[in-house]
Amino acid sequence: MTEPILSVRDLVVKFSLRGQILTAIRGASLDLYPAETVAIVGESGSGKSVFTKTWLGMLDANGWVDSGSILLEGKDLARYRTEREWLTIRGKKIAMVFQDPMTALNPLRTVGMQIQEVLELHHGMRGEEAKARTIEILGEVGIDMPEARYDQYPHEFSGGMRQRVVIAIAVACNPKILICDEPTTALDVTIQAQILELIRSLQKKLGVTLVYITHDLGVVANVADRVAVMYAGEIIEYGTVEEIFYDPRHPYTWALLSSLPQLGVKGQPLYSIAGTPPNLFTEINGDAFAPRNPKALKIDYVKRPPFFQVSPTHSAKTWLLDPRAPKVEPPETIKALQAKYEGYAQ
Amino acid sequence: MTNTEREVIIELKNLTVEFKGKGRKPFKAVDDVSFRIYKGETFGLVGETGSGKTTIGRAIVRINPLAGGEILFKGRRISGVIPKELDREVTRKIQMIFQDPMASLNERAKVDYIVSEGLYNIGGFKDEQDRVAKVSRALLEVGLLPEFASRFPHEFSGGQRQRIGIARALIMEPEFIVCDEPISSLDVSIRAQVLNLMSDLQKTKGLTYLFISHDLSVVRFIADRVGVIYKGKLVELAETEELFEHPYHPYTRALLSAIPIPDPRLEKKKKVLVYDPSCHDYSQDKPRWVEITPGHFVLANEAEIRQYQAMAG
Numbered sequence: 134m135t136e137p138i139l140s141v142r143d144l145v146v147k148f149s150l151r152g153q154i155l156t157a158i159r160g161a162s163l164d165l166y167p168a169e170t171v172a173i174v175g176e177s178g179s180g181k182s183v184f185t186k187t188w189l190g191m192l193d194a195n196g197w198v199d200s201g202s203i204l205l206e207g208k209d210l211a212r213y214r215t216e217r218e219w220l221t222i223r224g225k226k227i228a229m230v231f232q233d234p235m236t237a238l239n240p241l242r243t244v245g246m247q248i249q250e251v252l253e254l255h256h257g258m259r260g261e262e263a264k265a266r267t268i269e270i271l272g273e274v275g276i277d278m279p280e281a282r283y284d285q286y287p288h289e290f291s292g293g294m295r296q297r298v299v300i301a302i303a304v305a306c307n308p309k310i311l312i313c314d315e316p317t318t319a320l321d322v323t324i325q326a327q328i329l330e331l332i333r334s335l336q337k338k339l340g341v342t343l344v345y346i347t348h349d350l351g352v353v354a355n356v357a358d359r360v361a362v363m364y365a366g367e368i369i370e371y372g373t374v375e376e377i378f379y380d381p382r383h384p385y386t387w388a389l390l391s392s393l394p395q396l397g398v399k400g401q402p403l404y405s406i407a408g409t410p411p412n413l414f415t416e417i418n419g420d421a422f423a424p425r426n427p428k429a430l431k432i433d434y435v436k437r438p439p440f441f442q443v444s445p446t447h448s449a450k451t452w453l454l455d456p457r458a459p460k461v462e463p464p465e466t467i468k469a470l471q472a473k474y475e476g477y478a479q
Numbered sequence: 480m481t482n483t484e485r486e487v488i489i490e491l492k493n494l495t496v497e498f499k500g501k502g503r504k505p506f507k508a509v510d511d512v513s514f515r516i517y518k519g520e521t522f523g524l525v526g527e528t529g530s531g532k533t534t535i536g537r538a539i540v541r542i543n544p545l546a547g548g549e550i551l552f553k554g555r556r557i558s559g560v561i562p563k564e565l566d567r568e569v570t571r572k573i574q575m576i577f578q579d580p581m582a583s584l585n586e587r588a589k590v591d592y593i594v595s596e597g598l599y600n601i602g603g604f605k606d607e608q609d610r611v612a613k614v615s616r617a618l619l620e621v622g623l624l625p626e627f628a629s630r631f632p633h634e635f636s637g638g639q640r641q642r643i644g645i646a647r648a649l650i651m652e653p654e655f656i657v658c659d660e661p662i663s664s665l666d667v668s669i670r671a672q673v674l675n676l677m678s679d680l681q682k683t684k685g686l687t688y689l690f691i692s693h694d695l696s697v698v699r700f701i702a703d704r705v706g707v708i709y710k711g712k713l714v715e716l717a718e719t720e721e722l723f724e725h726p727y728h729p730y731t732r733a734l735l736s737a738i739p740i741p742d743p744r745l746e747k748k749k750k751v752l753v754y755d756p757s758c759h760d761y762s763q764d765k766p767r768w769v770e771i772t773p774g775h776f777v778l779a780n781e782a783e784i785r786q787y788q789a790m791a792g
Contacts, residue, residue: 324527
């Protein structure tokens with residue numbers, strides 16, 4: 134297998150809030166390989182955004198990396214402290230597309246200037262050359278009449294068009310890794326499909342590694358090669374997109390898939406996860422999902438499960454995979470997915 | 480049961496809503512929309528941002544005045560100027576659940592007041608004891624504890640806050656509830672809880688819902704019939720499965736083709752259609768609202784009607 138371009142090991146991130154310490158990331162590890170698309174799935178508060186923000190040094194001022202390492206090209210980003218260090222990474226090596234295109238752009242500057250700024254700062258381009266390249270990039274992200282659009286302000290663009298501009302800014306310096314943080318959540322389904330198509334085609338063209346953060350499993354099925362599922366600051370399961378969708382192993386992944394209305398039976402109650410995610414201010418013993426898992430084992434409350442390997446590409450942090458564990462059947466919807474997959478295989 | 484025998488609870492007749500800008504031509508947010516909602520059903524209204532779906536909901540709860548047409552509640556007109564008695568009845572019988580439970584609850588009021596505010600407005604309780612009992616009952620019905628009445632909204636999670644929003648509507652003993660994207664801002668694991676709660680309440684109380692959403696997967700799961708709205712015009716209406724299986728209007732087809740499917744094999748080879756409004760030639764042949772198959776309506780001109788009828792077989 135090829136070498137990972139980014140390797141995160143046992144990352145712990147803490148925040149200080151009103152005199153209390155919140156552990157947002159509780160030991161998460163992830164490898165990124167060149168030119169792949171990894172989707173990070175989880176609900177709000179699971180730490181998916183915070184996790185990726187640490188790779189860019191973009192944590193809020195009250196947060197810090199407590200332990201663990203983030204290796205990129207032989208350098209440990211977890212040790213970076215100064216803005217000067219981060220500027221060699223942010224935008225250049227790793228770029229980010231944010232959720233809400235309405236707030237990610239500067240309303241007082243033209244769209245053209247906001248893209249051109251990146252080229253001038255990072256590539257030292259000037260004047261006509263920078264302008265010509267900016268117009269070219271606008272065209273590449275699917276904006277009609279880029280010459281005319283160059284001089285317009287963000288308010289003259291629709292939501293989908295603004296997201297295209299944000300993507301243009303992010304890819305302007307050819308980053309190695311592009312993180313898309315819920316890039317289509319604020320958009321309509323038809324526009325969402327177009328933006329996904331754009332991201333996919335840009336990835337093919339630029340060979341960039343894509344990290345896609347979302348809570349929408351439909352979008353994950355569309356974009357991802359591999360999937361990492363996060364819950365309460367941990368990655369609890371990862372695998373190829375087919376392994377996660379057709380053969381999930383962690384009870385939280387089961388629950389997440391089962392609660393999708395697309396997989397529900399009309400007129401019958403939808404599978405729902407009881408309770409709410411755990412409080413990250415207190416220390417969590419055992420499996421963080423245990424209190425919401427009706428089939429939790431005794432050990433789930435006592436001891437944190439390690440990763441158990443299902444296949445070379447698929448692992449899950451659940452005691453159910455321990456050889457000593459009793460056999461627990463997945464919910465009906467998951468069995469239906471498995472059966473469906475067997476149907477595809479034949 | 481055929482539709483003619485069913486009791487109509489809400490009827491929109493040629494509903495038009497306009498917003499006036501300064502000196503500019505008024506903007507038609509809703510343009511000549513007519514449909515009926517039957518008692519006990521969930522009517523889904525789908526469309527993109529700015530299509531006018533929320534405006535229709537707000538017109539029914541009488542927040543937005545009409546520029547034309549009328550709204551009937553159980554056969555009686557409730558739009559425009561209406562008698563005081565009817566006004567009181569409608570205030571009570573038609574309630575709304577809002578999209579964002581973080582923004583729709585008064586941060587400075589306790590849950591007790593938030594839930595009973597509607598009762599205060601119409602004097603809907605005998606004495607203090609009666610009011611407290613009603614609040615407790617409403618909270619229990621949405622799966623919260625009566626003790627929560629003395630707390631403030633910020634002490635609750637998003638899902639719990641949406642439950643408070645539902646309790647606030649239920650306490651009025653409504654018959655019809657406009658649900659404006661009630662689960663869009665909730666987390667995936669909480670959505671199912673709230674959807675199930677809404678279905679249970681519908682069954683036990685015989686409620687009728689207008690379910691406004693841009694999430695077509697949720698609408699397919701919860702709605703009995705669905706109307707598709709595009710730029711203020713209703714373009715298609717049918718029973719849910721009929722609409723998802725046999726969409727006629729090109730906009731509906733584009734919209735349905737864009738729904739993400741949580742199945743990598745299907746999703747990765749999915750073909751997304753793009754809707755181009757210029758595919759309709761309405762210069763001579765004007766479109767009208769026609770029934771292609773029983774209960775399945777579409778906005779089309781004569782040429783398109785022939786085409787759709789051929790598709791229907």
